[in-house]
Amino acid sequence: MIKKRMIKTVTLFLAVMVLLTGCEKAPEAANDDGILRAKGGSDDAIEAVVNDEEEKMEAGEKTPGEIPTGSKAEETFSGGGTVNVTLGEGENRMRIEAEVKAAPEAVGTLIMQADSRLSGETLRSFLDPQGEVKDYTEELLAAEEAERKRVAEIDEKLGEGSSIVEIAGVGDGSTLALTDGNRKAVLVGKTGASFEDAFLQEKCRAVMQENVETEQELNVKDEKAGESSFSLQEAKALLMEKLSVLGIEDIHLTKAYFYGADDLSFYELQFCPVVDGLPVAYCFGQHDISRVYPNGLAWVSAEGVAEIGLWNCLMEQVSAGEEDTILGFDKVQELLRIYLKDGRLQCTEDIPFSTAELVYYVELKDGKLELSPVWGIYMDLEEYVDYCGQAERIDFVWTIHIDAVTGEILEVQ
Numbered sequence: 214m215i216k217k218r219m220i221k222t223v224t225l226f227l228a229v230m231v232l233l234t235g236c237e238k239a240p241e242a243a244n245d246d247g248i249l250r251a252k253g254g255s256d257d258a259i260e261a262v263v264n265d266e267e268e269k270m271e272a273g274e275k276t277p278g279e280i281p282t283g284s285k286a287e288e289t290f291s292g293g294g295t296v297n298v299t300l301g302e303g304e305n306r307m308r309i310e311a312e313v314k315a316a317p318e319a320v321g322t323l324i325m326q327a328d329s330r331l332s333g334e335t336l337r338s339f340l341d342p343q344g345e346v347k348d349y350t351e352e353l354l355a356a357e358e359a360e361r362k363r364v365a366e367i368d369e370k371l372g373e374g375s376s377i378v379e380i381a382g383v384g385d386g387s388t389l390a391l392t393d394g395n396r397k398a399v400l401v402g403k404t405g406a407s408f409e410d411a412f413l414q415e416k417c418r419a420v421m422q423e424n425v426e427t428e429q430e431l432n433v434k435d436e437k438a439g440e441s442s443f444s445l446q447e448a449k450a451l452l453m454e455k456l457s458v459l460g461i462e463d464i465h466l467t468k469a470y471f472y473g474a475d476d477l478s479f480y481e482l483q484f485c486p487v488v489d490g491l492p493v494a495y496c497f498g499q500h501d502i503s504r505v506y507p508n509g510l511a512w513v514s515a516e517g518v519a520e521i522g523l524w525n526c527l528m529e530q531v532s533a534g535e536e537d538t539i540l541g542f543d544k545v546q547e548l549l550r551i552y553l554k555d556g557r558l559q560c561t562e563d564i565p566f567s568t569a570e571l572v573y574y575v576e577l578k579d580g581k582l583e584l585s586p587v588w589g590i591y592m593d594l595e596e597y598v599d600y601c602g603q604a605e606r607i608d609f610v611w612t613i614h615i616d617a618v619t620g621e622i623l624e625v626q
Contacts, residue, residue, distance in 0.1 A: 255555045262547045263540065263620045296569060299562055300546060301553035307560035309546075309569060309590070312434065316571040319536040320586040320617070323488065323573070325528040327384045327403040328460060333391075339408060339458045340391050340398035353390040353399065381505050381577055382525040404528065406459060408521040417512050417519045420474045429473075430595075431480075433466040440478055443515040445469055448480040452513050452521070459527055464509065465492035479514035486526045494572045494589055494614065505577045531581060537618040542569060545588050548620045549613075557622060561609045564600050566590050574614055574623060586617040 293315030299308045337346060361377060368375050384402020391398050399407045421428075431438040431445055439445035449466060456464065468483035485495040485508050493507045507526045512519040540548075552558040568591040573584035592611035601607045612626040 255551045258551050259548060259620050262544055262551070265544070296542065296546075298546060300550050301560065301562075304561075305553050305556070305559060306562040307549065307553065307558070308562040308565045310565040311567055311569040313542050313569045314571070316539055316542070316617075317490070319538055320489075320491070320571075321536040322534040322586075323584040324531040324533075325383075325488075325582040325584060326531050326580075328527045328529040329403065330460065330529060331400060331403045331527060333389060335458065336389055336391055336398050336400045336406075339400075339406065339455070340393065340396055341455075342391075342393035343395060344393040347392050347394075348390070349392050349397075350388055350390045354388060380524065381503055383505075383577065383580055383582055404525050406521070406523045406527060408455070408518065410517065410519050413514065413517055413519040414512065416477050416516075417472070417479045417514060420472050420477050420479065424472050424474060429471040431469040431471055433469050438469070439471055439480065440473065443478065445471075445480060447515075448482065448513040452482060452511050452518060455518050455521065459523075461486055461526065463487035465495075467495050467508075477514055477516065479512055479519065482509075482511045482513060484509045484511070486528070488528070488573055488584060491586065492570065492572045493584065494574050494587065505575050505582060507575060507582075525575075525582070528582065537586075539571065539586060539617045540588070540620055542588065544620070545569075545590075545615060548615060549590075552622060558613065558625065559609050561600075561604075563604070564592050564596050564611075566611075566613075567593050567596075571617060574616075587623055588615045588617050589613070590615070 293313055296309050296311050296313050299306055301307055340346065364377055365375065368377075382402070382404060384404040386402060387400075388402075389400045395411050397407070397409045397411070401407075433445070436446055437444065439448065445466075449464070453461075453464065463486075464484040465487050466482060466484050468481075470481040472479055472481070485493045485506075487493070495506060495508055505525050507528070508524055509526055510520075510522045549558065553560065568589070570589055572587060572589045574587040576583045576585070590613040594611070597611040610625045612624070613622070614624040615621070616623055
């Protein structure tokens with residue numbers, strides 16, 4: 214099993230990172246009016262699948278956006294269930310074994326920007342100081358500049374190109390950093406933030422070092438996962454109390470690891486924000502720096518939150534487009550069969566796609582983030598890596614994003 218890359222939150226805001234891997238080449242595509250559209254010889258078949266869904270809508274079988282009398286918003290979601298199916302023919306086949314959550318019948322595209330509502334007072338509340346508060350912004354910026362120079366000098370000595378990589382995102386270029394001597398809170402560009410409780414952080418780090426061989430990866434879909442006295446869901450709730458100060462209403466856990474000791478146990482949580490009930494698409498392992506992946510990391514114990522790192526998570530809605538009908542996952546399976554048949558997807562059935570969910574795909578456009586609904590279909594990254602280490606063929610995909618309105622492939626890895 215691969216080992217995770219542990220992240221120190223504040224140091225990531227130095228923006229000095231090395232690109233470890235790139236994304237696998239996507240299928241041939243065309244750009245039509247700024248929208249990525251997959252090319253192939255099966256366009257008529259794809260159109261037939263999509264139009265069939267639209268005809269049902271016109272016939273009155275579905276009413277997008279209508280909320281049944283006496284219900285809450287979640288009751289507009291329908292169609293969830295267990296999917297256990299093998300698609301494709303011959304050697305090019307894919308297996309899906311996933312619990313598919315109910316999806317809304319219609320979703321619109323959202324335009325988001327850095328959250329202008331965030332202020333120094335917000336950051337102070339996020340810090341939740343235990344003593345006198347000091348502004349150490351200039352010290353942090355000086356440390357960032359010093360780190361940049363240090364890395365640049367190393368690059369020059371090695372005679373190679375710059376290893377400094379700027380992470381794509383939005384923001385107003387501002388930085389504000391506060392500390393009470395033990396805790397630190399940083400707001401970057403009003404779209405990213407970090408928090409550290411040095412005392413608790415050190416205790417967690419000691420536990421991690423002592424128990425690195427016995428770390429437990431948890432099933433984030435299991436509501437009872439984790440320690441009975443302090444469960445994974447309780448850790449998430451504690452984290453949400455702190456994140457709510459920054460205006461984050463909900464998060465979607467993508468990975469969770471448990472570290473336990475007699476005197477302290479804690480969870481390492483990896484997550485992405487939830488916007489209007491849908492998670493934002495996240496990236497496992499591979500990271501194309503031209504893309505924006507809103508994501509977060511946190512260490513949470515029963516004693517409190519030890520650290521948080523947020524990247525492109527703090528967003529303010531600018532506008533919302535007209536809602537479009539969402540393709541049900543049964544239609545997505547029909548589309549996958551077409552893409553397997555015409556070769557736009559190269560898959561293996563040896564590893565199942567264990568996650569299939571409706572998410573918001575994020576694109577950076579004109580300094581703002583455009584969120585559009587897609588179906589994300591994923592293998593477990595660790596299973597994929599293990600398989601690649603043994604298989605002769607490693608050109609198959611393990612991440613698929615399909616436009617939930619048009620049915621076209623947006624991205625594969």
